[in-house]
Amino acid sequence: TQTVLWACSGSGSEDGPPLIEVTPGRETGVIGICIYYPEQSPAAVVPYPFAIAGGCTTLRKITLCNAYNGIDLQMVNASVVDGIRGTVLRRGVTALNSTEFAWMRDVRFSNDVWGRARAALSGAAIGPAQRSAVDRFTRRNLVGLELGRLDALAIDGVDVAHARLPVLIRKRPHVKQHQVFGYGGLMHSVARPRMEHGWDPWYYGMHYADLDNVPEAKGRTYRFRHVPVPTRVEPDAFVDVTALPYGAAGDGVVDDTRAISQALVDMGRAGGGTVYLPQGEYRVTAPLTVPSGVELRGPLGHGKIRQYRETCSLAGYSGRGAPDAATAPALLTLMPTSGVRGFNIVFPEQPPDVDNVISYPYAIRGAGRGIWIVDMHILNATYGIDLAAHRCDDHLVRDVWGTALYKGIHVSGGSRNGRLERVAWSYGPWAEAGRLAKSERSSERTRKLAAFHHEHSVHYTFGDCVGQKTWGLVGFYPRYHFHFVEENGRGCRDAEFWLSMHDVARETCLKLDAGGPIDMLGYFGTGSGDKTHNWFETSPAFHGPLHVYGKSIQPKFINHPITAARNAVRFFNECSLTTGRTVSASATAAGSDPRRAVDRDPRTWWEAPADALLDVDLGTETLLNRVSIEGAGRFLQLPLNTVTAELLVSSDGTNFRRATVLYARPGGKHQPVPHSWVDIPILPPVMARHVRLRVADPGADGVIRVAGFDVFGVAPALADGEE
Numbered sequence: 001t002q003t004v005l006w007a008c009s010g011s012g013s014e015d016g017p018p019l020i021e022v023t024p025g026r027e028t029g030v031i032g033i034c035i036y037y038p039e040q041s042p043a044a045v046v047p048y049p050f051a052i053a054g055g056c057t058t059l060r061k062i063t064l065c066n067a068y069n070g071i072d073l074q075m076v077n078a079s080v081v082d083g084i085r086g087t088v089l090r091r092g093v094t095a096l097n098s099t100e101f102a103w104m105r106d107v108r109f110s111n112d113v114w115g116r117a118r119a120a121l122s123g124a125a126i127g128p129a130q131r132s133a134v135d136r137f138t139r140r141n142l143v144g145l146e147l148g149r150l151d152a153l154a155i156d157g158v159d160v161a162h163a164r165l166p167v168l169i170r171k172r173p174h175v176k177q178h179q180v181f182g183y184g185g186l187m188h189s190v191a192r193p194r195m196e197h198g199w200d201p202w203y204y205g206m207h208y209a210d211l212d213n214v215p216e217a218k219g220r221t222y223r224f225r226h227v228p229v230p231t232r233v234e235p236d237a238f239v240d241v242t243a244l245p246y247g248a249a250g251d252g253v254v255d256d257t258r259a260i261s262q263a264l265v266d267m268g269r270a271g272g273g274t275v276y277l278p279q280g281e282y283r284v285t286a287p288l289t290v291p292s293g294v295e296l297r298g299p300l301g302h303g304k305i306r307q308y309r310e311t312c313s314l315a316g317y318s319g320r321g322a323p324d325a326a327t328a329p330a331l332l333t334l335m336p337t338s339g340v341r342g343f344n345i346v347f348p349e350q351p352p353d354v355d356n357v358i359s360y361p362y363a364i365r366g367a368g369r370g371i372w373i374v375d376m377h378i379l380n381a382t383y384g385i386d387l388a389a390h391r392c393d394d395h396l397v398r399d400v401w402g403t404a405l406y407k408g409i410h411v412s413g414g415s416r417n418g419r420l421e422r423v424a425w426s427y428g429p430w431a432e433a434g435r436l437a438k439s440e441r442s443s444e445r446t447r448k449l450a451a452f453h454h455e456h457s458v459h460y461t462f463g464d465c466v467g468q469k470t471w472g473l474v475g476f477y478p479r480y481h482f483h484f485v486e487e488n489g490r491g492c493r494d495a496e497f498w499l500s501m502h503d504v505a506r507e508t509c510l511k512l513d514a515g516g517p518i519d520m521l522g523y524f525g526t527g528s529g530d531k532t533h534n535w536f537e538t539s540p541a542f543h544g545p546l547h548v549y550g551k552s553i554q555p556k557f558i559n560h561p562i563t564a565a566r567n568a569v570r571f572f573n574e575c576s577l578t579t580g581r582t583v584s585a586s587a588t589a590a591g592s593d594p595r596r597a598v599d600r601d602p603r604t605w606w607e608a609p610a611d612a613l614l615d616v617d618l619g620t621e622t623l624l625n626r627v628s629i630e631g632a633g634r635f636l637q638l639p640l641n642t643v644t645a646e647l648l649v650s651s652d653g654t655n656f657r658r659a660t661v662l663y664a665r666p667g668g669k670h671q672p673v674p675h676s677w678v679d680i681p682i683l684p685p686v687m688a689r690h691v692r693l694r695v696a697d698p699g700a701d702g703v704i705r706v707a708g709f710d711v712f713g714v715a716p717a718l719a720d721g722e723e
Contacts, residue, residue, distance in 0.1 A: 250280025
């Protein structure tokens with residue numbers, strides 16, 4: 001059941017204001033609505049503006065019955081797009097620009113929706129002739145998903161029926177670009193075909209990771225868990241803490257500890273229910289416990305709300321300066337089958353100057369099975385969420401943003417079958433905290449906060465836990481993103497980490513000291529060019545296995561050999577047009593084999609003397625638009641070579657012409673810094689059946705070592721992209 005909006009304005013033009021505008025930068029949301037255009041005709045479709053436009057928003061459970069233009073995410077930063085259904089006629093979702101993490105999942109477009117909605121809302125069915133007219137229109141005009149310059153977007157589950165083009169990725173000249181252009185992120189279960197049109201060199205030398213193109217991941221999927229509800233949901237199982245007999249003030253001045261605590265105790269004794277925090281700031285000076293069956297609930301519908309004084313916040317004054325902060329009582333303790341949802345947690349006495357950091361205990365601690373933490377913002381914690389002190393089976397953490405100076409989330413204690421979904425940590429929430437100490441903030445203090453966070457913060461720690469599953473865990477600028485440790489003699493095991501996106505770790509994104517089996521299904525990682533750092537590191541005690549299915553790694557972050565044994569770490573790269581094809585070489589080193597360059601195994605490589613040529617017959621002419629080359633340096637104790645290579649193409653296998661240059665030496669702003677992996681577009685795309693790799697400069701020792709040579713393409717009919 002959804003609220004239905006009848007859209008009766010905007011007919012005849014695409015350029016007018018949207019039906020609903022969500023203001024970029026204000027962290028708004030649209031949840032649980034249906035939009036229907038009663039004047040739209042199946043037999044003679046007319047234009048309308050976008051149904052929803054804006055950005056930095058949460059859009060969940062929305063049905064677009066017959067929108068001409070659906071959703072325009074003008075700024076995708078921190079957006080959540082989840083559970084979108086409908087019929088769209090011209091454009092489904094456009095997402096053209098972002099500089100921050102975002103997530104999209106479960107988007108389904110089909111012309112069937114209009115027929116059902118029209119019958120239910122207008123009482124008039126769409127007949128066969130009208131339906132045929134709608135199908136003809138969308139097959140000529142509909143672009144289901146259009147992507148532009150995007151900084152870390154995870155997409156999982158997009159289906160577009162009856163479309164001219166399900167997915168289009170292209171540059172729009174009127175959109176202001178950064179130094180690079182491209183869609184940086186991850187895709188899983190996304191409709192094909194996908195047209196990539198008019199690109200500059202890829203996003204920081206990275207192409208999005210396509211999990212759909214990894215055969216070993218075929219058939220695997222992540223299913224989101226339903227958010228639990230309190231034990232009782234009837235009317236008498238709901239109390240407002242500001243109402244009598246509790247009378248919380250919510251003004252940030254009066255101590256509301258006793259009022260909230262008593263409401264929680266009473267609801268627990270009654271058998272469960274909801275204790276509600278209306279908009280306000282609730283001063284809490286002692287730890288609170290949420291009893292079993294109870295949810296402590298605020299009004300917020302998503303987890304990134306920096307304007308804490310204008311929304312709903314629990315202001316923690318408990319535990320200030322605790323010498324044993326990591327083990328001291330948390331501000332909030334969740335008993336089995338209890339939860340928190342929809343408010344901020346802030347520590348108002350934490351100074352913005354990290355030279356004077358005050359130690360506080362964990363913001364939230366789980367104390368049993370079935371706890372949930374949903375739609376929360378943890379503004380400036382010393383420690384974030386503790387799921388390690390107690391066994392917390394079946395826990396759920398979803399849509400949480402926060403800053404944690406030392407530790408974000410810690411999962412251990414033997415916990416089984418937990419879920420972490422769409423969680424983000426960085427120093428940004430604290431640095432950008434609305435009116436919080438605005439007069440005291442400065443660029444210098446923000447720089448020092450970033451440096452402190454970079455030195456100390458570990459975003460996700462996994463110890464003794466079994467069957468942990470995650471989706472869309474992200475972070476920016478920590479010491480480590482994921483740290484797998486041994487606790488209670490055990491590590492994290494039988495775990496799946498879906499569509500993780502990690503940006504700029506100080507030491508390493510994935511630090512693996514214990515655990516396994518661990519599966520990374522779709523991984524996106526960027527980092528600095530510091531040669532002491534890498535995107536993952538294993539200790540001698542780590543035996544795994546770690547399996548990585550589909551990855552996109554910034555070349556700067558692949559900068560020293562990977563020493564992990566094959567049985568400890570294994571990579572499943574994407575398939576390409578060269579995978580398994582007929583391959584030959586003009587010269588090959590003794591004991592080597594040119595087929596090793598196209599076997600998708602980065603631990604094997606083709607080795608050859610300088611000037612050797614590698615030829616691959618693709619079997620049929622294809623429009624080629626992308627080439628990737630991976631050097632063997634990742635598994636050799638050798639310095640990485642600076643090389644220049646060329647991709648040559650041919651239709652007949654005899655007459656070759658140059659399509660593009662790979663491994664350019666450092667130079668112009670669009671030339672990638674040479675490392676062991678370069679992934680670039682072929683501009684313009686070229687038709688060819690035969691491809692040839694020519695390494696013009698193999699490096700200091702004059703030996704060619706190619707672990708991966710991959711060429712990608714699209715159907716020729718898609719060559720022109722959109723109009």
